[in-house]
Amino acid sequence: MDHFIYQDNTLYAEGCRVNDLAQQYGTPLYIYSRATLERHWHAFNNAVADHPHLVCYAVKANSNLAVLNVLARLGSGFDIVSGGELARVIEAGGDPAKVVFSGVGKTVAEMEKALNLGIYCFNVESSAELEQLNDVAGRLGKIAPVSLRVNPDVDAGTHPYISTGLKENKFGIAMDEAEVVFARAHALPHLQVKGVDCHIGSQLTEIQPFLDAMDRMLALIDRLAEQGIVIEHFDVGGGLGVTYDDETPPHPDVYAAALLARLGDRKLKLIFEPGRAIAANAGIFVTQVLYLKENSDKRFAIVDGAMNDLIRPALYSAWQNIIPVNPRNEQAQVFDIVGPVCETGDFLGKDRALAIAAGDLLVVRSSGAYGFAMASNYNTRPRAAEVMVDGDKAYLVREREKLAQLWQGEQLLP
Ligand SMILES: Cc1ncc(COP(=O)(O)O)c(C=O)c1O
Ligand SMILES: N[C@@H](CCCC[NH3+])C(=O)O
Numbered sequence: 001m002d003h004f005i006y007q008d009n010t011l012y013a014e015g016c017r018v019n020d021l022a023q024q025y026g027t028p029l030y031i032y033s034r035a036t037l038e039r040h041w042h043a044f045n046n047a048v049a050d051h052p053h054l055v056c057y058a059v060k061a062n063s064n065l066a067v068l069n070v071l072a073r074l075g076s077g078f079d080i081v082s083g084g085e086l087a088r089v090i091e092a093g094g095d096p097a098k099v100v101f102s103g104v105g106k107t108v109a110e111m112e113k114a115l116n117l118g119i120y121c122f123n124v125e126s127s128a129e130l131e132q133l134n135d136v137a138g139r140l141g142k143i144a145p146v147s148l149r150v151n152p153d154v155d156a157g158t159h160p161y162i163s164t165g166l167k168e169n170k171f172g173i174a175m176d177e178a179e180v181v182f183a184r185a186h187a188l189p190h191l192q193v194k195g196v197d198c199h200i201g202s203q204l205t206e207i208q209p210f211l212d213a214m215d216r217m218l219a220l221i222d223r224l225a226e227q228g229i230v231i232e233h234f235d236v237g238g239g240l241g242v243t244y245d246d247e248t249p250p251h252p253d254v255y256a257a258a259l260l261a262r263l264g265d266r267k268l269k270l271i272f273e274p275g276r277a278i279a280a281n282a283g284i285f286v287t288q289v290l291y292l293k294e295n296s297d298k299r300f301a302i303v304d305g306a307m308n309d310l311i312r313p314a315l316y317s318a319w320q321n322i323i324p325v326n327p328r329n330e331q332a333q334v335f336d337i338v339g340p341v342c343e344t345g346d347f348l349g350k351d352r353a354l355a356i357a358a359g360d361l362l363v364v365r366s367s368g369a370y371g372f373a374m375a376s377n378y379n380t381r382p383r384a385a386e387v388m389v390d391g392d393k394a395y396l397v398r399e400r401e402k403l404a405q406l407w408q409g410e411q412l413l414p
Helices: 018-025 034-047 065-073 083-091 108-117 127-140 175-187 208-226 252-263 276-282 312-316
Strands: 004-007 010-013 029-033 053-058 077-080 099-101 121-124 144-151 191-197 233-235 269-272 283-294 299-303 322-324 333-338 347-354 361-364 385-390 393-398
Touching (some): 018 283, 029 276, 065 077, 099 108, 121 191, 144 233, 312 347
Parallel strands (some): 053 077, 053 269, 099 121, 121 144
Antiparallel strands (some): 029 283, 322 361, 333 347
């Protein structure tokens, strides 16, 4: 069930009118639906049913504290990639014992913090990181739980910028080195080998690449067992795609069933790191049309939201649906929806057929993941406010930045 639907010619976010939220909090504005976040998380968690597992929401997709808090209350785990994300998970009430720490560049300070909090596992991405983690753990008198992220060299069939599982990508340990690095991890005194991890990319709409990666990982796990290295969990990463346009990604039930079938009778605990599948369609981005403008071959709608707020169209040529909050019963015309930022790449959508006038509100759908999380202050624009709706209530979960806040900590020369 969609929680962003029209009633009486006006768009609602759950029980709240988007017009009212835009009026109250101003635009550009992100709106998230608690019910959708919960439904998506349960869809994942229920898909794996009673097989031992942990759903670790990928915080990078949307790290708003209220979003994290909604998921923490469901008992979610979290996949983090920085000390900042770890701090936010803790602030939001997340359980550090359900945190996995991914990323190719963990610093000593981040390792210390995570060890002191007692996270579930470090997903280690190189031999150098492994040695560093062993040293840090030894210094703190701790044993670091580790999983090695192995690069399976499979083509995820997604945008090259968000494909991570090919051998030319910077992520993970090469398959042909994996056994040597596992043996080293096993031998190091301040590490405990727990798992094998892989993540092959984002916005995957087919199951096959996941299964190809899994087959390679399971073969590795079997070879490790022969060497006496017992693996407790297999972290399948994130990457399950969503529908932005006409994509038909597998439902979590189908995806999980396919993975479980591949597992056979192995007793491995499964860890999932979904980000987009939970957050993308739980959020919308609301922007107001400032001006309409026409030149000899293009019609533009200049809106108050821009690439600094939502960079996916500019960065990946990503297509996200753009709809009016109050549809007009008039002839549609074709517009490029562009922001005020001084870049030709500053567009939210191109060639969209819409009936609109200055002052109208537009919604960019599927903006809950990699929307606000990738926002910047480019062109010294304050970042948008964020609102969470819960039935007919709405909560401001992050204020719009004020210009003065942008200058916090900045100084003139003496
Ligand atoms: C290690 C890791 N885990 C999980 C994710 C989340 O991916 P997605 O949002 O596609 O589920 C990412 C991002 O691609 C990632 O790099
Ligand atoms: N930011 C990307 C996804 C990257 C996933 C992070 N590993 C997107 O918006 O599609």
